[in-house]
Amino acid sequence: MMMRPTMPVLNPYDGSVVDSVPQLTEQDVREAISRAENAAKPMANMPAYKRGAILNQAAHLIQDQVEDLARLMARENGKPVKLARGEINRAVETFNFAADEARRLHGETVPMDAAVSGVGKFGYYVRVPVGIVAAITPFNFPLNLVAHKVAPAIAAGCPVVLKPAPATPLTALRLSDILREAGLPEGAFEVVTGDADVGAWLVEDPRIAMITFTGSPPVARKISEKAGLRRVTFELGGNAATVIDEDANIVHAVSRTIMGGFAYSGQVCNSVQRIYVHSSRYDEFRRLMIEETGKLVLGDPLDEATDIGPVINEAAAERIDRWIAEAVAQGATVAVGGAREGTLYRPTILENVSDNMQVMCAEVFGPVVALVPFDDFDAALAAADSSPFGLQAGVYTRDINKAMRAVQRLNVGGVMINDVPTFRVDQMPYGGNKESGIGREGPRFAIEEMTTLKMVVINVGV
Numbered sequence: 001m002m003m004r005p006t007m008p009v010l011n012p013y014d015g016s017v018v019d020s021v022p023q024l025t026e027q028d029v030r031e032a033i034s035r036a037e038n039a040a041k042p043m044a045n046m047p048a049y050k051r052g053a054i055l056n057q058a059a060h061l062i063q064d065q066v067e068d069l070a071r072l073m074a075r076e077n078g079k080p081v082k083l084a085r086g087e088i089n090r091a092v093e094t095f096n097f098a099a100d101e102a103r104r105l106h107g108e109t110v111p112m113d114a115a116v117s118g119v120g121k122f123g124y125y126v127r128v129p130v131g132i133v134a135a136i137t138p139f140n141f142p143l144n145l146v147a148h149k150v151a152p153a154i155a156a157g158c159p160v161v162l163k164p165a166p167a168t169p170l171t172a173l174r175l176s177d178i179l180r181e182a183g184l185p186e187g188a189f190e191v192v193t194g195d196a197d198v199g200a201w202l203v204e205d206p207r208i209a210m211i212t213f214t215g216s217p218p219v220a221r222k223i224s225e226k227a228g229l230r231r232v233t234f235e236l237g238g239n240a241a242t243v244i245d246e247d248a249n250i251v252h253a254v255s256r257t258i259m260g261g262f263a264y265s266g267q268v269c270n271s272v273q274r275i276y277v278h279s280s281r282y283d284e285f286r287r288l289m290i291e292e293t294g295k296l297v298l299g300d301p302l303d304e305a306t307d308i309g310p311v312i313n314e315a316a317a318e319r320i321d322r323w324i325a326e327a328v329a330q331g332a333t334v335a336v337g338g339a340r341e342g343t344l345y346r347p348t349i350l351e352n353v354s355d356n357m358q359v360m361c362a363e364v365f366g367p368v369v370a371l372v373p374f375d376d377f378d379a380a381l382a383a384a385d386s387s388p389f390g391l392q393a394g395v396y397t398r399d400i401n402k403a404m405r406a407v408q409r410l411n412v413g414g415v416m417i418n419d420v421p422t423f424r425v426d427q428m429p430y431g432g433n434k435e436s437g438i439g440r441e442g443p444r445f446a447i448e449e450m451t452t453l454k455m456v457v458i459n460v461g462v
Contacts, residue, residue, distance in 0.1 A: 004028075007194070009170055012078035012310040012343050013300055021169045021193040029201040032190040036132045036159035037207055039187030044129050044157045046185075048103050051155055055099035057182035058151075059092045062143075062175075069143065069174065074301040077139050077168045078310040078343070079264050081302055091147040094426045098151035098443040105155065105447060112457065120461035127451040129157035130231060131209025134202045136223075137172070138214050139165035139312055140267045146172050148426070149212050150179075150189060152446035158210075161190045163202055167312055169193045203227065210450060214269070217435045233439030233449050235431055237269040238389035239363045240421035243380045243406070244285060246278040248396035249418070254288045257369065260394070260420035262296065262347040265311045266367040269436075270392045270421045273364055275371050276380040282373040286351075289371075290336050293347050310343035311366055317343050320366040324348060327357045335371070355386065363389065377402055381409050390433035392421035413440070 006020040022028070062069065070084040079087070107126040112118030135149035146162060153160040164172040169191070176191050192198050203211050203226050210231040213223055220234045242260070244253050260272035277285045301309035311317050317340050324338050327350060337348030347367040353360050359370055374380040377397075384393055392414040395406040403417045413432040416423045424430055431440040439449050 007166060009076060009167070010313075011075050012167075012312050018072075018075045019170055021173070024192050024194045024198055026197075026201045029192050029198055030205065032161055032192050033132065033202070033205050033207050035187035036161050036190050037187075039159040039185050040129075040132060042185050043154075043159050043188050046157060048105060050183075051102040051157065052099040054179070054183045055095050055102060055151055055154060058179050058184075059095035059099070061178045061182055062088060062095065063092045065174075065178070069171065071302065072174065073142060073171055074309070076170050077142055077312060078301050080306045080309045082304060082306075083264055084301075087141055087144050090426055091144040094144060094147040094443065095151045097427045098147075098155040098447075101152070101443045101447050102155035105451070107453070110455070120459065122458045122460050123456065125453045125455045127156075127447075128454050130450050130452050131158060132207055133158045133160040133450060134205075134208045134211045135160055135162045136199055136202070136211070136213045136215065137162065137164050139168040140264065140269075142168040142171040143175065144426070145214055146175060148441045148443075148446065149214075150175070152441075152443045153450055154179075154184065154188065155443060156447045156450040158450050159188045159190075161192060161202060161208070163192050163194075163199050166193070166195055200226075212439075212446075212449070220437075231449065233431070233441070233446070234437040235269065235439075235441060236389075236435060236437040237363050237365070238391035238421075238432060238436045239273040239361070239387055240270050240389075240392055240394070241274040241276060241384035241387065242272050242394035242420050243374075243377070243384055243396065244275065244277045244281065245377055245380075245395075245397040245399070245402060246280045247398045248278075248281065250281055250285055250288065252418075253396050254285060254292055256394075256420045256422075258289065258292055258296075258347075260422035261369040262293070262308060262367045263422070265308055265345060266369075267311060267365050268422060270424065271365070272369055272394070272420050272422055274360060274384065274387075275369055276374050276384060277371060278377075278380075279373045279375050282371070286335065286349075286371060290349060293336055293349060296347055298341075298344050298346065308344070308347060308367065311345055312343075314343055316366065317345050320345055320364065320368060323358045323362075323364060324350070324368065327353060327359045330354065330357055332357060332359070332370075337367070355383075361387065378405070378409075381406055385410050385412075388434055389436045391436040392416060392423075392432070394420040394423075412436075
């Protein structure tokens with residue numbers, strides 16, 4: 001019997017092999033979709049209370065395995081274990097939020113007699129599952145970003161076939177075991193592992209009704225070409241800006257921008273990348289940020305003291321190096337950081353940057369921020385909004401008029417007043433404008449994407 005080829009899952013910190021997973025064939029992917037197809041009717045017919053109970057039980061089982069999952073995640077994707085625990089606790093909330101939404105999924109009545117021809121008729125609509133959902137997730141949140149696709153699909157009554165990132169499939173496979181234990185029917189959640197070919201086979205299959213993808217704009221464009229008339233949601237990252245005005249609480253702003261820029265080595269879609277600081281507070285902000293950044297501990301993600309672990313692989317570290325070197329060659333200066341040890345990259349603060357540098361106009365996806373002084377608040381808003389991305393933005397000001405101008409003028413999916421763009425709680429609508437994506441996540445809003453409306457009209461006069 002021929003052995004199926006496997007792919008090693010490597011620890012980004014030391015390169016050791018954590019485990020291996022199958023490199024699936026096209027036939028394997030087709031069979032997984034067939035199992036999901038067989039589960040479609042049972043899922044659609046499953047009562048709301050049962051879908052909610054399965055999701056709540058999954059949340060309970062995840063909570064029971066926090067330590068094991070955190071250590072697995074730290075080894076699989078290099079996230080410091082104390083941050084991994086935070087992600088797992090958020091996933092528990094995500095599943096519980098989805099359970100709540102499963103129980104209150106509903107339609108509405110329509111006032112038919114508002115139209116002359118509607119007199120004597122009663123109308124209402126209901127939400128029904130769209131069908132099989134294909135989900136493709138990145139490496140950086142291997143549990144909670146999976147939860148944001150899988151839990152709403154279950155709540156909506158849709159089977160889901162997930163392709164996790166090749167670097168981080170183990171947490172998703174563990175979640176599959178958890179959902180099976182929670183009572184999810186066979187085929188309702190399938191995990192397909194492998195490289196880009198697996199993703200292509202998945203999205204090209206005509207039985208897939210919807211594709212939800214988190215990743216890069218170039219890949220999203222390729223998926224769009226294959227999707228045709230099917231539904232899609234895309235969450236595509238950004239290069240988030242924070243504007244810090246002259247009346248800001250600088251201590252709070254420094255603390256939050258350090259978290260927002262450097263947590264998980266900046267490998268977060270809404271990570272702080274561009275920081276615009278009023279000139280009157282620039283030196284104070286700069287001094288304090290450099291001082292506090294120097295206190296961050298780099299090292300083994302399994303060490304409780306570690307604040308900053310590795311980036312996902314050597315290639316990512318090398319790319320960050322190139323982008324910083326390119327910026328320096330164009331006139332930028334490194335205030336702190338700008339060096340690496342293998343996959344460990346020191347948190348980096350750049351100054352004297354220009355808008356055409358990749359560290360300003362593209363997504364670094366690393367622990368790199370750029371400081372830019374400004375004198376005019378409205379000009380700073382315009383600079384923050386000049387990006388091709390539009391995921392979230394942060395604005396520090398105590399002036400309500402300025403805050404409201406920011407809300408009105410920034411073309412982004414979320415504006416965080418007196419906080420950084422990295423802020424997210426899992427029940428809020430989350431997603432971006434421009435090249436940051438299409439559609440919104442958050443259980444309630446994802447369920448809306450994963451259901452379609454069925455209108456019913458009853459002629460009561462016959």
